[in-house]
Amino acid sequence: xxxxxxxxxxxxxxxxxxxxxxxxxxxxxxxxxxxxxxxxxxxxxxxxxxxxxxxxxxxxxxxxxxxxxxxxxxxxxxxxxxxxxxxxxxxxxxxxxxxxxxxxxxxxxxxxxxxxxxxxxxxxxxxxxxxxxxxxxxxxxx
Numbered sequence: 112x113x114x115x116x117x118x119x120x121x122x123x124x125x126x127x128x129x130x131x132x133x134x135x136x137x138x139x140x141x142x143x144x145x146x147x148x149x150x151x152x153x154x155x156x157x158x159x160x161x162x163x164x165x166x167x168x169x170x171x172x173x174x175x176x177x178x179x180x181x182x183x184x185x186x187x188x189x190x191x192x193x194x195x196x197x198x199x200x201x202x203x204x205x206x207x208x209x210x211x212x213x214x215x216x217x218x219x220x221x222x223x224x225x226x227x228x229x230x231x232x233x234x235x236x237x238x239x240x241x242x243x244x245x246x247x248x249x250x251x252x253x
Contacts, residue, residue: 165227177222181215184208186222186235196236197251206252207238 175186185205187196193207200206210216223235238251 175222175226177218179214179218181212184218184222186226188226188233190233191236193236193240197238207236209238209250209252 175188177184177186185200185203187199191199197207208215208219210219219235223229223233226233228234239248240251241248243249
């Protein structure tokens, strides 16, 4: 009988120990869930900030300026017709881009890609046109 009592007491201690371990694990799981929820909230806040910044670029609330030795280039995020783009350039003391080098072309292409214009199906206007005579292309500003 004493041996049976010792076994029962030993089992009871083991059960108590397991119960404590289970409670500790539950507390740790709760802490991890809380941490995960906080990180998820922080991540969502950062994503929301980035989305708002992108919307500003698209809505032309932010103009992206890129310097190059040949000049400074403005990338306006708002879609416009060729004529509207030309007029907007005039308003800010600029003109539509006239690409005269690989360096200029690279800047325009890289910047429009970095802004995500390809994915958004946005494009840029060049100062090249054939308004005066169909098929005869000239730079608008030069």
